[in-house]
Amino acid sequence: MSKLTKTVVDKAEPRDKQYTVWCGELKGFGVFVLPSGTRTYFVDYRNANNVRRRMKLGRHGQITAEQARTLAIQALADVSKGNDPLEDRNSARKAISVKELCELYIAELDAGRILGKGGRPKKASTKITDLGRINRHIIPLLGKKRVTHVTKADVTAMMKDIMAGKTRGIEKTEKLRGKSIVRGGIGVASRTVGLLGGIFTYARDELGIIDVNPAHGVRKPKDAVRSRRLNEDEYRTLGLILTKAAEDERYTRTVEMIRQIAMSGCRRSEIIKLRKDELDTAGSCFRFEDTKEGQSVRPMGLPVLEYFDEQDMSSDSPYVFPGTRNSDKPFGSFPRHWAKIFADTELADLTAHVLRHSFASMANDLGFTEITIAALLGHASGSVTSRYVHTLDAALVMAADTVSGYIDALLSGAKLSHTHYALDRSSRKAALVRFLTPRPEAPPQPEEPERLAA
Template identity: 90%
Template sequence: MSKLTKTVVDKSEPRDRQYTVWCGELKGFGVFVLPSGTRTYFVDYRNANNVRRRMKLGRHGQITAEQARTLAIQALAEVSKGNDPLENRNSARKAISVKELCELYIAELEAGRILGKGGRPKKASTKITDLGRINRHIIPLLGKKRVTHVTKADVTTMMKDIMAGKTRGIEKTEKLRGKSIVRGGIGVASRTVGLLGGIFTYARDDLGIIEVNPAHGIRKPKDAVRQRRLNEDEYRALGRILANAAEDERYTRTVEMIRQIAMSGCRRSEVIKLRKTELDTVGSCFRFEDTKEGQSVRPMGLPVLEYFDERDMSGDSPYVFPGERNLAKPFGSFPRHWEKIFAGTELADITAHVLRHSFASLANDLGFTEITIAALLGHATGSITSRYVHTLDAALVMAADTVSGYIHALLNGAELTHTHYALDRGSRKAALVRFLTPHQDSTAQAETSQRLAA
C-alpha cells in the first residue's frame, strides 16, 4: 500500500459496495469510498478498553488528504495518552447549549432552589429581573453556543454588545397594551455578566459540566453612581408640588405615600406593600417581614409615627394602603400617579430612590454616622442584629426623629439652618430637661431649662 494522497483518493473509483483504501505509511488512517462516489477520511484505533473505534475526519473535497492525515495523527496521539477522541467528540456534541443551561437554571429559580443575598431564595422581583436579562440579552447573544465552548472572550463580547445596545428593542408583555423597553447600556451589561456568572457557577457546582467559570475575572465597567439628592430648596418645592397634587382627590393617597417615603427613607416597594402587622407604633418602628435584606426592624421618626397613629386602620385589607378595587392587594396606581404628579415640574427627574438617597444624605449632614444611617435605612451592615432585638436603641429613635422632623419641616416650607446634633448644645439641653423632668408643668420646665442654659 502506498501513502494516501489526493491522487490516490481521486483515482479510487466507486464500486457497487463500500470499500476502504488504507494509507501505507500511517497505520489506522484511511478513506472509505461509497457507491455514490463520496469519499470520507477516517482513523481506526483501539481505545484503552481494547474496543475498536472508527472516527470520521471529513469528506474528501471539504478537507485535503494532508489535512486529514494531520487530524489522524492528532487523534492517534490522544489514544496513546489513554484518551478516546471519538468519545470526546460525541460528548462535546451532546453538551448542552447556553440556552438549555438557562432553561435548567430558570426551572431551579422558579422552584426556589437558587439562593440570593443572605443565602435566601431569590425574591419574586429579582426573578422577574433575572428572567428579563436571560431572555433579552444572554440567550439572544450566547444561546446557541455550547456551554463547554464558551470562553472569557465570548462573555466579554456579549457584555460589549449589550453596552452598545445590540439587544435593544420593544417587547410586548402579558398586560393589556403592556410593553417592555429594552435599552441595554453599561449598568445592564455589568449586571447581566454578574447573572451569567451565577448561571455558570450553577453549571459548574450543581451540574458538573464545566470546571472553570468563563464569566469570572471579566473586567466589568463601573456602574454610574447615583449622585442625585434633594437640597433644602428642592424639599420645599417637593412640599408645594405634593400640596397642589393633594387638591385632586385621585392623588391624595399617593401624596401621603410619597411623604412617608421622604420622611422615613423606606424603599418605594416597602411603603406600597406595607402591612398593618408591620407597624409597631408602640415601639416606634417598622417590623418588615420581607425586604431586600430579609426581615428588618427600623426606627420610625415622630412625624411618620403620628401619621400612622392618626390614619384609619379599620377595614379588612391587610395593607395600610390597599388597592382601590381589590382590597386584598396593595395600592397599584402609585407609579402612574407619580408620573402625573411630577410631570412638567422642576422635580420631574426624581425617583423614589432619590428620596431615599436624600434621606441618607441629610442624615449625614446632621452629623449621624454611617452605621446609624445604615440602620435607619435597613442596610445589611446596620441590621445584622435586628432579627434578635425587640426594642430599638433610644439613640436610633432619636436619629429617626431628627431626620424625619427636619424633612417634615422642609416639606411644610420651613427655612432652617441645620447643624450637627452633637454640636447643638441648646437642643441637647432642651431634650435632657424634658427627659429628666417629665412631670413638671410647662412653666417649671422652662425655668429649669433656663438654669441649665445659663
C-alpha cells in the same frame, strides 16, 4: 440488607459523616446520606475497561425510590451491552448550548434552588429581572454556542454588545397594552455578566459540565453612581407640588405615600406593600417581614408615627394602603399617579430612590454616622434584622425623629438653620435638662361620693 424502599430511605438518619445504604435486591443500587440530611440515589458499576463508576440518579424527594430503581436497572442494562452510561451522560451534558443551560438554570430558579442574598431563594422580583436578562441579552448573544466552547473573550464581547445597545428593543408584556423597553447600557451589561457568571457556576458546580467559569475575571465597567439628592429648596418645592396635587382627590393617597417615603427613607415597594401587621407604633418602628435584606426592624420618626396613628385601620384589608378595586391587594396606581404628579414640574426627574438617597444625605448633614444611617435605611450592614427585637435603641429612634422632623418641616416650607446635633451644645444641654427635670406629681384626686359614704 433489605430492598431499598422509600421507608428505608426515610429512616436513614444523617450522621457526622456521609454513609451509604445499599439495596439488598439490586446489586450496585444504593443511596448515600449526607450529614445535611440530603439523600441521593446512585448506581455503582464497572465499565468495559473495568473502571469503577458511580452515577447519581437523583435526590430523594425529587425522584422516588422506585423511579431511581428503574433508572439503575436501565443503566446496568447499558453496561451489559458494553456502554458506559455515566460517560454518555457527561458527553451529552457537555454538548448542550448556552440556551439549554439557561433553561436548566431557570427550572432551578423556579424551584427555589438558586440562592440569593443571605443564602435565601431569590425573590420573585429578582427572578423576573434575571429572566429578562437571560431572554433579552444572554440567549440572543450567546445562546447558540456550546457551553464548553464559551471563552472569556466571548463573555467580554457579549458585554460590549449590550453596552452598545445591540439588544435594544421594545417587547410586549403579559399586561394589556403592556410593553417593556430594553435599552442595554453600562449598568445592564455589568449586571448581566454577573448573572452569567452565576449560571456558569451552576454549570460547573452542579452539572459538572465545565471546569473553569469563563465569566470570572471579566473586567466589568463601573456602574454610574447615583448622586442625585434633594437640597433644602427642592424639598420645599416638593412640598408645594404635593400640596397642589392633593387638591385632586384622586391623588390624595399617593401624596400621603410619597410623604411617608420622603420622611422614612423606606423603599417605594416597602410603603406600597406595607401591611398593618408590619406597623409597630407602640415600639415606634416598622417590622418588615420581607425586604431585600430579609426581615428588617427600622425606627419610625415621630411625624411618620403620628401619621400612621391617625389612620383608620379597621378595614378587612391586610394592607395599610389597599387597592381601590380590590382591597386584598396593595394600591396599584402609585406609579401612574407619580408620573402625573411630577410631569412638567421642576422635579420631573425625581424618583423614589432619590427620596431614599436624600433621606440618607440629610441624616449625614445632621451629623449622624454611617452605621446609624445604615440602620435607619435597613441596609444589611446596619439594619436591625432580628425578629426577636422588641425595642429599638433610644439613640436610633432619636435619629429617626430628627431626620423625619427636619424633612417634614422642609416639606411644609420652613427655612431652617441646621447644625450637627453632636456639636450643638445648646441643643444637647436643653435635651439633657428636659430629661433630668422631675415631672410634677399629679394632685390627689378626690374620692367618689359613693366611696366616701361607704
